[in-house]
Amino acid sequence: MGDEPGAGISGGLTELLNLSMPANSESIDRITAAISDILARLEIAEQKRLEIGLAVQEALANAVVHGCNGDPSKTIRCRMNGDQQGRVVITVTDPGPGFAPKTLADPKQPENLYGDHGRGVYLIHQLMDEVQFERGGAEIKMWKY
C-alpha cells in the first residue's frame, strides 16, 4: 500500500453503483441493500460485507442528518467502484457545507461513553482501510481492500 489514499487498489476500477436519492432513511436502506447485493454477487466474505455495510450506513446517515439537515428535498449521492480482487472504494456526497473531521470528539473518552451521538465517523475509520474527506467534509471517500 502506498502513501496516497486508494493506493491499495491497482489497475482499472469498474463502476458498481452510482445513485442519487432523496435525503431520508428510506434512501439509506435502499442504497445499503443495493451495495449488499453487489458485494454478495462479488462473493466478498461476510465479515467484510458487514463492515462495508455499516460504514456506508454511517456515511449516508451523516449525509442525511448533517449534510441535508434531514430535508428530503435535498439529494445525497453514493458511488461505488471496485476491482477484480473485490477491493472497493465508496464515495458519499451531500450538498451541505461540510465539517472539520479533526474537531470531532473521541467517543471512547469516559465523558462521551453515554452520549447518544458522535460515533459515526469514528466507526467508519475503524471499519474501513482508508478514509478521506473532500469538498470541506461534504464528501467522504472510503476504501476497503
Next chain:
Amino acid sequence: MDINVRKRSDVQLIQLRGPLRMGPAVDGLRQTMEEALGQGDHRIVINLAEVPMIDSSGIGLLVRFLASTKQRGGSIKLVQPSKFAIQTLKLVGVLNLFEIFEDDDTAAESFS
C-alpha cells in the same frame, strides 16, 4: 424492524428482529423504551439474537437508556448479540457497559 415486548414479573423483555439502525427501527425502539420507563419499568432485557447489525444511532439509543434505567435503579441487559454487534459495541468502547447473557430467562433472573 419487528419489536416484540412481553413482561416477566417486573422485567420488560424486548425481542428485536432486523437491523437496529437510523430510521423506523431506532425510532420504534426509542418509543418502546420511553413507554417502558414511563410505566416505571426500569429493568429491561433486550434480545438481539436476530439483529444482524447495530449502527451508531442504535448504540446511542442503547447507552442513553442504559444511563436512564441505571439512574432509576434498573439496567438494560443484552441477550445473544451477534458477533458483529459485539465487535461494533467494542469498537466504540461501550461493550463493557452492558451485561450480556445467553438467554432471556438468565438475563431476567439476574435482576433478582
